[in-house]
Each structure stands twice: as structure tokens, then as C-alpha cells.
Amino acid sequence: MKKIAVVGLGIIGGSICAALTKAGYEVDGFGRSSASVEYALKAGYIRNKGKCLADYDVVFLAVPPNATMDYLDNGSYKDGALVTDICGIKKSLEELVYAKPRNYRYVGLHPMAGKETSGISSASSELFKGANVIITQAAQTKAEDVAEIKEYLFAMRFGKIVECSAETHDKKIALTSQLAHIVSNAYVKSNEVKGCDGFTGGSFQDMTRIAGVDEKMWTQLYMGNRERILAELNGLIEHLSVYRNALETNNAEALSEALKEGRLIRETIKRGND
Amino acid sequence: MKKIAVVGLGIIGGSICAALTKAGYEVDGFGRSSASVEYALKAGYIRNKGKCLADYDVVFLAVPPNATMDYLDNGSYKDGALVTDICGIKKSLEELVYAKPRNYRYVGLHPMAGKETSGISSASSELFKGANVIITQAAQTKAEDVAEIKEYLFAMRFGKIVECSAETHDKKIALTSQLAHIVSNAYVKSNEVKGCDGFTGGSFQDMTRIAGVDEKMWTQLYMGNRERILAELNGLIEHLSVYRNALETNNAEALSEALKEGRLIRETIKRGND
Numbered sequence: 001m002k003k004i005a006v007v008g009l010g011i012i013g014g015s016i017c018a019a020l021t022k023a024g025y026e027v028d029g030f031g032r033s034s035a036s037v038e039y040a041l042k043a044g045y046i047r048n049k050g051k052c053l054a055d056y057d058v059v060f061l062a063v064p065p066n067a068t069m070d071y072l073d074n075g076s077y078k079d080g081a082l083v084t085d086i087c088g089i090k091k092s093l094e095e096l097v098y099a100k101p102r103n104y105r106y107v108g109l110h111p112m113a114g115k116e117t118s119g120i121s122s123a124s125s126e127l128f129k130g131a132n133v134i135i136t137q138a139a140q141t142k143a144e145d146v147a148e149i150k151e152y153l154f155a156m157r158f159g160k161i162v163e164c165s166a167e168t169h170d171k172k173i174a175l176t177s178q179l180a181h182i183v184s185n186a187y188v189k190s191n192e193v194k195g196c197d198g199f200t201g202g203s204f205q206d207m208t209r210i211a212g213v214d215e216k217m218w219t220q221l222y223m224g225n226r227e228r229i230l231a232e233l234n235g236l237i238e239h240l241s242v243y244r245n246a247l248e249t250n251n252a253e254a255l256s257e258a259l260k261e262g263r264l265i266r267e268t269i270k271r272g273n274d
Numbered sequence: 275m276k277k278i279a280v281v282g283l284g285i286i287g288g289s290i291c292a293a294l295t296k297a298g299y300e301v302d303g304f305g306r307s308s309a310s311v312e313y314a315l316k317a318g319y320i321r322n323k324g325k326c327l328a329d330y331d332v333v334f335l336a337v338p339p340n341a342t343m344d345y346l347d348n349g350s351y352k353d354g355a356l357v358t359d360i361c362g363i364k365k366s367l368e369e370l371v372y373a374k375p376r377n378y379r380y381v382g383l384h385p386m387a388g389k390e391t392s393g394i395s396s397a398s399s400e401l402f403k404g405a406n407v408i409i410t411q412a413a414q415t416k417a418e419d420v421a422e423i424k425e426y427l428f429a430m431r432f433g434k435i436v437e438c439s440a441e442t443h444d445k446k447i448a449l450t451s452q453l454a455h456i457v458s459n460a461y462v463k464s465n466e467v468k469g470c471d472g473f474t475g476g477s478f479q480d481m482t483r484i485a486g487v488d489e490k491m492w493t494q495l496y497m498g499n500r501e502r503i504l505a506e507l508n509g510l511i512e513h514l515s516v517y518r519n520a521l522e523t524n525n526a527e528a529l530s531e532a533l534k535e536g537r538l539i540r541e542t543i544k545r546g547n548d
Binding site for chain 1: 388406436446447448449454455458459460462464467470471473474477478480481482484486488489490492493497503504508509511514517524526529530532533535536540543
């Protein structure tokens with residue numbers, strides 16, 4: 001059986017360990033903190049604490065973007081090891097990997113799953129069940145490597161696998177994930193947030209659920225996809241300004257038009273994304 | 275037993291009927307469409323189709339803001355009837371009611387419950403279970419009227435009742451509900467929405483769930499709380515511009531600061547609103 005290593009025992013890394021172990025794979029974990037390694041051992045998510053990364057056939061890098069780039073560029077891997085990562089940005093990683101010859105095979109991953117909490121105590125063998133996962137492919141990507149990765153993804157019980165270029169990934173994710181975290185983070189900055197307990201329903205909870213981002217990791221993600229997220233953010237501000245201007249000029253018709261436009265778009269995407 | 279009428283058989287009106295009937299009250303329904311009245315009768319949500327509003331001791335107005343104002347100003351009620359409404363704006367309604375003597379008693383309500391779908395087919399006796407509900411009070415509001423309304427609210431199984439002035443309501447709701455619907459409606463207008471199926475996780479779903487607003491009703495709500503929502507929208511755009519400017523100037527430190535600020539605020543409201 002292939003030896004699998006997971007580097008980084010946060011919510012995603014921990015969940016990869018838990019899901020693959022549950023599916024019958026032999027998984028060892030590398031964690032920065034001894035507490036998370038202890039947790040993973042006790043919970044039965046991993047077989048052993050990893051010692052030497054070069055001993056493994058398959059390596060999942062589940063650490064923040066900058067650390068991932070460091071591992072991809074400077075890590076020591078077994079010849080021909082399959083190395084993958086779970087970062088929310090893909091183009092810059094891919095460029096780094098293919099900038100020079102590597103002794104490992106690389107495939108980029110992005111599991112579209114998570115929680116508003118972090119750390120291995122939030123991990124679960126069920127985290128990926130039914131979720132989307134993206135595999136990014138370059139000209140250099142080999143079909144058999146993708147096929148091997150898919151075996152693990154199915155074992156983790158992802159619901160849907162999407163394969164695309166790193167460029168497409170970065171463009172879509174800027175909207176579907178990165179912009180959402182900025183909006184949520186900005187939303188709570190209203191002066192009226194104080195004392196709004198009791199005045200909230202599902203809309204407010206949805207809007208603010210992911211506001212508590214880890215600023216270090218997310219700054220790395222944003223800086224690594226700067227132009228795309230900037231375009232999305234500019235677009236959103238522009239769209240919001242339409243409602244703002246309609247309100248400012250007391251123009252009910254223009255406001256209604258803007259709302260209708262959004263409703264119609266929402267209806268077209270409804271079936272695909274719910 | 276007091277005779278209760280519910281005017282408007284959409285998701286909220288239908289759910290009031292269903293919940294009060296389930297709790298043992300006798301409820302009749304007034305609906306604009308015969309289909310919704312039929313539905314309410316068949317589902318057992320109401321006892322009878324209402325004929326004359328002036329026959330009832332208690333009236334729940336569950337129609338859009340403009341129609342509510344029309345009912346409050348021009349409806350015929352039994353002397354001393356308790357009339358309430360469920361609109362998302364309260365100050366303008368209150369001003370209208372107290373502009374001249376009325377033969378009815380008024381208390382304003384705002385149930386913080388709903389779904390992204392509408393109509394009586396989305397109604398449920400369980401819709402309000404555990405949800406927040408706001409009772410607005412003016413100088414003219416009588417304690418015994420509020421006590422009577424609360425009896426019905428507990429019967430509908432609301433989780434928490436908040437009592438406040440119409441001004442406070444309108445200020446808080448501008449943030450917790452009205453702004454959220456504009457943001458969601460604007461969010462889907464990105465060019466990248468097309469083809470984003472498979473690239474979405476919980477963040478995108480949360481951000482876009484309520485985008486499909488009924489533009490007629492929401493325009494009435496927004497125009498009825500124009501200044502507050504304008505202030506919130508301006509504030510949000512201003513906050514978003516901080517992240518935008520940090521990205522534009524490639525300033526990772528400023529971006530991280532902005533994200534940290536939001537995270538810290540999110541942590542302070544966490545306990546109260548989750």
C-alpha cells in the first residue's frame with residue numbers, strides 16, 4: 001500500500017487524514033504543533049507522526065499559501081512522489097513548480113469545503129462529503145497522476161470533481177470564495193453591529209458567518225490572486241453604487257430595476273449551485 | 275375565544291395561520307388570490323375564508339408595506355380590535371397610525387424569519403420556531419396590548435422577543451436584513467457567475483441565497499427606510515474600499531490590518547448572534 005503523508009494538521013489537513021484513514025489508507029501526519037499531532041493520533045486520524053517526508057509516495061500539503069510554496073520549492077520528496085496541495089490560489093503555485101525540473105509529480109487541488117472555525121478540532125472525516133473539489137491542470141500534468149488523485153478524492157467522498165486550468169480556477173474562486181470573505185469581513189464593521197442581538201435572522205448570520213478570517217492566511221491568498229480579486233471587488237462596489245445612487249436620488253424605479261436584474265441572474269444560477 | 279384574522283396568505287401570513295391554528299386558535303384567512311385561500315383551507319391552516327374584516331378581534335396584516343399602510347389607514351375594524359402587522363419597516367407605519375384617532379389598537383411586529391422562497395406553499399407552522407421577533411412600541415402603545423400580542427407570539431413558538439422603538443428597529447434592520455439583501459442581489463452580478471457551478475462552497479451559497487428578492491416589495495421596504503439603508507450602504511462601500519485600496523497599492527500590511535479588524539469585531543458578536 002502506498003504511504004501517504006499529510007503536512008499540516010488544521011481543519012483541512014486533519015480532515016484529509018481522517019477521511020483517508022477511514023477509507024482504509026495508511027496516513028501519517030506532519031504538524032507544526034505537537035498538540036495537533038497528539039490530537040490526530042488520539043482521534044485515530046493518523047497512524048504515526050511523520051518523520052521524513054522523503055519516505056512517502058503521496059504527499060498532501062495542507063498548509064497556508066506561503067508555506068505551501070516553500071514546501072513545493074524546497075521540500076525533499078521521494079523520486080516520483082505524487083505531491084499535491086489544497087491552496088485557494090493555483091496559478092502562482094503551478095508557475096513555481098514548473099519553473100524548474102522536479103523529482104516529484106504535481107497536481108493542484110482545491111477542496112471547496114471548510115467551516116468558519118479552524119484547527120484540527122474542527123476536522124472531520126465527513127467534511128468533504130458531497131462537496132466540490134477542483135483539480136487544476138497544466139500542459140505538464142499527466143493523466144495518470146490525475147487518475148491517482150481522483151482515487152483519493154473519491155475515498156474522501158467529494159460530491160463533484162471539476163478539472164480546469166489554474167487561470168480558470170483563480171478567476172472563479174476570486175468570486176465564489178475570496179470576495180465573499182472580504183464582504184463578510186467588511187459587513188460586520190457597521191456601527192449598528194453593536195447591540196444587534198435579537199434583530200438578526202438568517203440573512204445576517206449568512207452574511208457574517210465567514211467574517212472571522214485568519215488575516216495572515218487570507219492576505220497570502222489575496223496577494224497571490226491580487227488582480228482577479230481586485231477586479232471582483234471593483235465590480236461589486238460598482239454594482240452596489242447603483243442601488244446607492246438610486247436611494248440617494250429617491251429613484252424607486254431605478255432601485256426596483258437594479259433588484260430585478262439581480263433576481264433574474266439569481267434565478268439562472270439557482271439550479272446549478274443550490 | 276377571540277376571532278383572529280390573517281390578511282395576506284404568503285409565506286409569513288400562511289405560517290401565522292398554520293402556527294396559531296396548530297396552537298388551538300380559531301383563524302380565518304383573507305387572501306388576494308383564491309388559490310392561496312384554497313391552499314390554506316386544504317392544508318388546515320385556516321378555519322374559513324374571511325369575509326368581513328370588521329368581524330375580528332385580532333387582525334394580523336401580512337401584506338407588503340404599501341398594502342399594509344393602506345389597510346392601517348383605510349381598513350374597517352371592529353371597535354377596539356387589536357391590529358398588528360409584520361412589515362420590515364416600522365417608523366412610517368407608526369406615524370401613519372398615530373396621525374389621527376383610530377378605533378383599533380395597534381402594535382407593530384417584525385418576525386425575523388423567512389426563506390428564500392415565497393408564497394403559501396413555503397409556509398409552515400414551524401417557521402417561527404426559535405426565531406427572533408421584534409415588537410415596536412410608541413408612547414401610545416398600551417402594555418396590555420403588548421401582553422396580548424405576546425400570547426400569540428409564544429403560541430407561534432418564537433425563541434426571543436425584543437421590544438424597542440420603531441426608530442431603533444429601523445436602524446438595526448437596515449443592517450441586519452435590508453443591507454444583506456442588497457449585497458446578495460449585487461453579488462450575483464459579477465461576470466464570473468456564469469459557469470461557476472462546481473467552483474462554489476458554502477461561502478458563495480450563503481452570499482447569494484437571498485439575492486432573488488421580490489423587487490416590488492423590497493423597493494417599498496427600502497424607500498420606507500431610505501436614509502438608514504443609505505447610511506449602511508455608504509458605510510459598507512467605504513469599508514470595502516479599504517481592502518480595494520490595499521490591493522490596488524499592493525499593500526499586504528494594510529490588507530491584513532483590515533481583515534484583522536473585521537475578525538476582531540466578528541469575535542465580539544459571535545456569542546450573541548450565533
